[in-house]
Amino acid sequence: MSAQDFLVEIGTEELPPKSLVTLATAFADNISQELAKLDLSHADVKWYAAPRRLAVVVKNLIAKQADKEVEKRGPAIAAAFDADGNATKAAIGWAKGCGITVEQAERLETDKGAWLLHKQIQPGSNTSSLLAEIVTSALAKLPIAKPMRWGSSKVEFIRPVHSIIMLYGNDVIPANIMGKDSSNHSYGHRFHAPAKIKIQNAEHYETALESGYVIADFSKRKAIIEQGVTEAAKQLNGQALMDADLLDEVTALVEWPVVLVGSFEQSFLDIPAEPLISTMKDNQKYFPVVDAAGNLQNKFIFVTNIESKDPQQVISGNEKVVRPRLADAEFFFNTDRKQTLASRLDSLSSVLFQKQLGTLAEKSERISQLAAYVAEKIGADKTAAQRAGLLSKTDLMTNMVGEFPEVQGIMGMHYARFDGENETVALALNEQYMPRFAGDQLPTRLEGAAVAIADKLDSLVGIFGIGQAPKGDKDPFALRRAAIGALRIMVDKDLNLDLVDIIAFSQQTFGDKLTNANVATDVLEFMLGRFRAWYQDQGYTVDVIQAVLARRPTVPADFNQRVKAVAEFRKLDAAAALAAANKRVANILAKIDTAIPDTVDVKLLQQVEEQALYQAITAEQAEQAKLQSYTDGLMHLAKMQQVIDQFFDNVMVNADDAAVKLNRQALLKQLRELFLQVADISVLQ
Structure with missing residues (x-):
């Protein structure tokens, strides 16, 4: 059956740059799903996205449904x-x-x-008769939080729509979508080629638009920008700060990227680099440049959407725009330095953290107490952690953080150094927010780790303590991130901290503010629950995680060691048989509603196999006490497979003689306890 390429393009006003890729991929996915529903076979589906268009090409789309x-x-x-x-x-x-x-x-x-x-x-329908409805349905399902209307039309979309292309092969598919009749005409660059551009077919789409100064392929535009920025930085003997989100956003802002370099006064570099970098990236969408040592340079790289005959005019314009923002940062910095962080403590009493939990001053005091307690537990400088906890929120009261919230903590560190605070305290003010996101770096010092754990735990205990635990996808206080961040610090730094202990201490710092009587249990369950998703992301299987969770270890570092040990054990040939045997033992013991002795009466061991199992258990109990790790312990237990198998093959646990029966149950109880020292092996699949 014949097949041709299908092209649909939605021409619009400038689309939100941060949503562009999401919209484009959703459009392509939705079309694929609609085609699948109608049993319309095809080859690849490719999406295109530029500031003023979303497009999808379906290769080799079958011309007719099968009968x-x-x-x-x-x-x-x-x-x-x-x-x-x-x-x-x-x-x-x-x-x-x-x-x-x-x-x-x-x-x-x-x-x-x-x-x-x-x-x-x-009989199957002709594909051409189905395409309009397919596209309409695909557009209706796009993730648009706030659709808009324009003119007198009742049509709603993320931005006003100006044109619709619907081409199957070389033929225009007649349709009226979002109030626009379909055609084979697109539009080029707003300034370089604003006239209509005729699109012959899907294969012609990219080259036709490029003739009109539009690179429709998002990945191609992105590669051009990335290469251009890298080369420009190289020419400056530096390196561009080009994170993935900024690169995507800049790519979504331009149709015809042209990379240029601007500069600013050297004197601005007397300010800490972070707010300068922040304003260049977040406000101006520029790529700051650093030298080989990571020091900010007075250069920036930007991408313009126009190929000017006089690029210097474009450069000068951008330099004029960024200069006032840098001057603002300079003013804030100089103003803030007139007052120490310690002198701002009183002002924290005027800012509410949460109505029932009190002000930032009260939160800082709680963090200070808990940070000192944690620091003492992990061998850190208790005094430094306590001081850092007390000052932890003071930089929120500065002009700089008020203007650039993303540098909270960072500016606290800089201001603390200018104030003459201990360097450990200064670092901890920045490290309290680590890790800020998945994969972010962790505190470098134990004092910073103590403050970071205290800050996160205070939020968890406080919010859970007033009955506002996260529900569904709603997590206004980012408690899931706080829990995972605290766990990461404790695990990666191998800190000997028991969640039960530090949760209880945190709870005490709130006095009578908390109303949830089960707060300690709720927070513990919530934090242990984060382990499942975290370890799954690292590639561990669910049954390995569940085997450890069954033992409920409350020291995160210990939990991590158990997970790794069970994962290694699971690879053994004996693992499946031992898991099955453990499951059998667990099932037998679960059905017994009478007390089982803790000791085995050797005189009642009648068969060779039960005598051998008793001897193996006794020897293994002594051996386990000598081993240094959970991994070694489980590997050693694996040697018991044969004697366990022989026991179940030849010994009837539920013997007629009640005393023998009870004794064999006691033997299985000891076996079960031996394996439960690390994890519940019976959970393994």
Whole structure:
């Protein structure tokens, strides 16, 4: 059957740059799903996205649906004919609806009876007749939080729509979508080529737009920008700060990227680099430049959407725009330095953290107490951690952080150094927010780790303590991130901290503010629950995680060691048999509702196999006490497979003699406890 390429383009006003890729991929996915529903086979589906257009190309889209054989079941034979064998009204009506006579109907014989049946071939529809509805449905399902209307139209979309291309092969598919009639015309660059551009077919799409100064392929534009920025930085003997989100956003802002370099006064570099970098990246969408040592340079790289005959005019314009922002940062910095962080402590009393939990001053005091407690537990400088916890939120009261919230903590560190605070305290003010996101770096010093854990735990205990735990996808206080961040610090730094202990201490710091009587249990369960997703992301299987969770270890570093040990154990040939044996033991013991002795009576061990198992358990108990790691312990337990298998193959646990039966149950209890020292192996699949 013949097939041709299909192209759809939605021409709009400038689309939100941060949403562009999401919209484009969703559009392509939605079209693929609609095609699948209609059994329309095709090859690759490719999306295009530029500031003023979303497009999808479906390669080798089949021209027509395949014909289908449709079965229509009629009345049961008993209801289709009367006692004389004549067709009833029900049968006649059904046959008429099928376009046949009752005599032409087939019979469907099943175990449950017989029915009238009609089979007919339903011809497939031409693809061209289905495309308009496919595109309309795909657009309706786009993730648009706030659609808008324009003019007098009642049509809603993320931005006003100006044109629609619908091409199947070389033919325009007639359609009216979002109030616009389809055509084979697109539009080029707003300034370089604003006139209509005729698109012959999907294959012609990219080259036709490039002739109009539009690179429709997002990945191609991105590669051009990345290469251009890298080369420009190289020419400056530096390196561009080009994170993935900024690169994507800049790519979404331009149709025809041109990379240029601007500069600013050297004197601005006397300010800490972070706010300068922040304003250049976040406000101006520039790429700051650093030298080989990571020091900010007075150069920036930017991408313009126009190929100017006089690039210097474009450069000068951008330099004029960025200069006032840098001057603002300079002013804020100089103003803030007139007041120490410590002198700002009183002002924290005027800012509410949460209505029931009090002000930032109260939160800082709680963090200070908990940070000192944690620091003492992990061998850190208690005094430094306590001081850092007290000052932890003071930089929120500065002009710089008020203007650039993303540098909170960072500016606290800089201001603390200018104030003459201990360097450990200064670093901890920045490290309190680490890790800020998945994969972010962790605190470098134990004092910073103590403050970071204290800050996150205070939020967890406080918010859970007033009954506002996260629900569904709603997590306004980012408690999931806080929990995972605290766990990461404790695990990666191998800190000997028990969640039960530090949660209890944190709870005490709130006095009578908390109303949830189960706060300690709720926070513990919530934090342990984060382990599952975290370890799954690292490639561990669910059963390995569940085996450890079954033992509920509350020291995160210990939890991590157990997970790694069980994962290694699971790779052994003996693992499956031992897991099955443990499951069997667990099932036997679960059915016993009487007390089982803790010790085994050697005199009642009648069979060789149970005697051998007892000896193996006794020897293993002594051996386990000598081993240094959970991994070694489980590997050593694996050697018991044969003796365990022989026991179950030859020994009847539920013996007729009640004393022998109870003794064998005691033997299994010891075996179970031996394996449960690390994890519940019976959970392994």
